[in-house]
Amino acid sequence: MLLHVNAGDELPIYRQIVRQVADSIAGGRIKPGDQLPSHRDLAAQLVIAPLTVKKAYDELEREGLIETQRGRGTFVRERPPATVAAESRERLREAARRLLTQAALCGVPFEDVVRVLEEAKEKTTERTDS
Numbered sequence: 001m002l003l004h005v006n007a008g009d010e011l012p013i014y015r016q017i018v019r020q021v022a023d024s025i026a027g028g029r030i031k032p033g034d035q036l037p038s039h040r041d042l043a044a045q046l047v048i049a050p051l052t053v054k055k056a057y058d059e060l061e062r063e064g065l066i067e068t069q070r071g072r073g074t075f076v077r078e079r080p081p082a083t084v085a086a087e088s089r090e091r092l093r094e095a096a097r098r099l100l101t102q103a104a105l106c107g108v109p110f111e112d113v114v115r116v117l118e119e120a121k122e123k124t125t126e127r128t129d130s
Contacts, residue, residue, distance in 0.1 A: 001021075001037060001042075003021070004020075005046050014052050014053075014056040017042075017046075018060055021056070021060055021065070021066070022063070025076055031076065032077060033078060036075065038074070039054045039057065063088070064088070100113065
């Protein structure tokens with residue numbers, strides 16, 4: 001798993017890790033059952049504090065994307081629990097509302113928003129196929 005962090009980014013480093021791992025899962029580059037690097041290994045790879053990686057992993061676990069198995073490691077979940085899936089759908093609805101509100105405020109027509117989403121989907125699929 002190759003992740004990159006940018007200390008100068010406005011997004012905190014742990015959120016950069018969360019986003020990249022979630023994107024990798026969504027794009028199929030990390031598959032259900034795959035083991036993630038340990039906190040220490042990923043921290044050494046990224047040259048950051050292990051607690052930063054732990055914070056990211058804790059967030060991913062709360063979101064139902066990964067699970068830590070004591071003594072074995074951290075793995076991508078096979079399937080998120082139903083309660084997590086329902087919460088994820090609600091977060092998705094809220095993100096969609098924010099996107100549509102922002103588009104309306106900028107004068108971007110709905111059809112253009114759909115086109116942007118389709119382009120983003122293609123990029124996600126391209127990363128899966130590579």
